[in-house]
Amino acid sequence: METSFEISVTPSTDPVGDARLAEILAAPGFGTHFTDHMYVVEWTPDQGWHDARVTPYAPLSIDPATAVLHYAQEIFEGMKAYRHADGSVWTFRPEANAERMMRSARRLALPELPVGDFVASVDALVRADERWVPDPAGEKSLYLRPFMFASEVFLGVRPAKHVTYMVIASPAGAYFARGPVPVSIWLSEEYTRAGRGGMGAAKTGGNYASSLVAQQEAIEQGCDQVAFLDAAEGKYVEELGGMNLYFVHDDGSIVTPELSGTILEGITRSSIVELCGKLGHQVDERRFSVDEWREGVASGRIAEVFACGTAAVVTPVGTLKWAGGEVTSGNGTDAGPVTQKVRQTLVDIQYGRAEDTFGWMHQVC
Numbered sequence: 001m002e003t004s005f006e007i008s009v010t011p012s013t014d015p016v017g018d019a020r021l022a023e024i025l026a027a028p029g030f031g032t033h034f035t036d037h038m039y040v041v042e043w044t045p046d047q048g049w050h051d052a053r054v055t056p057y058a059p060l061s062i063d064p065a066t067a068v069l070h071y072a073q074e075i076f077e078g079m080k081a082y083r084h085a086d087g088s089v090w091t092f093r094p095e096a097n098a099e100r101m102m103r104s105a106r107r108l109a110l111p112e113l114p115v116g117d118f119v120a121s122v123d124a125l126v127r128a129d130e131r132w133v134p135d136p137a138g139e140k141s142l143y144l145r146p147f148m149f150a151s152e153v154f155l156g157v158r159p160a161k162h163v164t165y166m167v168i169a170s171p172a173g174a175y176f177a178r179g180p181v182p183v184s185i186w187l188s189e190e191y192t193r194a195g196r197g198g199m200g201a202a203k204t205g206g207n208y209a210s211s212l213v214a215q216q217e218a219i220e221q222g223c224d225q226v227a228f229l230d231a232a233e234g235k236y237v238e239e240l241g242g243m244n245l246y247f248v249h250d251d252g253s254i255v256t257p258e259l260s261g262t263i264l265e266g267i268t269r270s271s272i273v274e275l276c277g278k279l280g281h282q283v284d285e286r287r288f289s290v291d292e293w294r295e296g297v298a299s300g301r302i303a304e305v306f307a308c309g310t311a312a313v314v315t316p317v318g319t320l321k322w323a324g325g326e327v328t329s330g331n332g333t334d335a336g337p338v339t340q341k342v343r344q345t346l347v348d349i350q351y352g353r354a355e356d357t358f359g360w361m362h363q364v365c
């Protein structure tokens with residue numbers, strides 16, 4: 001793949017010891033341990049992208065007036081590196097993450113990092129920290145977090161003239177210790193995630209910041225996650241705080257909310273559109289109202305509901321709760337057959353246990 005700049009590599013002189021690493025990889029959790037290295041590249045209008053490097057992982061020293069701390073000009077990505085049984089290491093559709101980050105960058109008035117340089121940045125970090133990619137047993141992986149932020153020291157309001165892009169990595173355990181268990185969802189009728197012309201289609205911290213109070217409300221209501229409705233009418237299902245939604249009908253046809261500009265285009269979501277088509281399901285991307293969800297589950301017309309995203313891949317959804325009632329799809333304790341099939345097929349491709357007929361996998365080392 002074409003790249004536009006070189007990356008220098010300075011190996012850590014103090015990497016985590018083998019015994020400690022083995023301990024971490026035995027129970028990595030999520031997002032708490034970080035690898036020995038990080039990737040950094042800077043951008044200015046005059047120099048463009050420059051000074052790309054893989055260096056020892058270390059805290060940043062940030063001036064209190066750094067623009068991102070005030071105006072949240074920031075975007076990020078989330079992806080994983082998977083070890084296959086033969087020891088090789090792969091990522092899943094990294095070009096799709098690169099392209100999405102370019103779209104997010106345009107929306108947040110940040111510079112675009114070319115696709116080839118994005119993929120090269122992730123590859124460079126994974127190669128430097130290859131020993132941090134866990135064995136595939138138990139669906140462990142190395143979670144990768146590319147992100148870009150306004151690093152100019154300036155309190156004026158305009159797009160920053162100094163921008164930093166980085167990649168950090170963190171080993172991740174299986175999302176579910178005992179296999180996928182259905183999550184319960186709180187329907188947020190007070191808060192919305194994104195409106196017309198807003199940032200809903202960009203992967204940016206601000207969307208997460210605005211979702212936290214709704215997520216808090218979900219927890220108070222005894223639910224695991226929050227679902228958002230469209231901001232204009234409060235009628236149509238958009239997505240969860242960080243996952244897209246799928247509805248499976250009793251005749252096998254599947255619906256997922258259309259890309260309206262206010263939902264995030266998940267790479268898991270679009271992969272499942274393709275996969276389900278190939279598995280023989282009719283897949284519709286269209287507006288889907290919360291009444292259709294409630295009535296469909298109540299009548300049995302909707303057989304399964306699931307959420308999807310990189311972190312958990314596919315998660316069955318059990319109960320939908322709102323102020324005044326609740327409905328539960330499936331038996332509330334297991335994933336339905338379509339949910340299980342979709343999840344297994346995707347995971348098998350990611351871990352190299354099934355043939356990658358879509359050409360989704362990218363070998364890193």
Ligand SMILES: *Cc1c(COP(=O)(O)O)cnc(C)c1O
Pocket residue numbers: 078203207239240241242243244264265266267268269308309310311
């Ligand atoms: C990242 C994200 C998703 C899932 O996207 P994937 O590419 O499948 O991981 C869904 N919704 C939001 C709001 C997200 O930020």
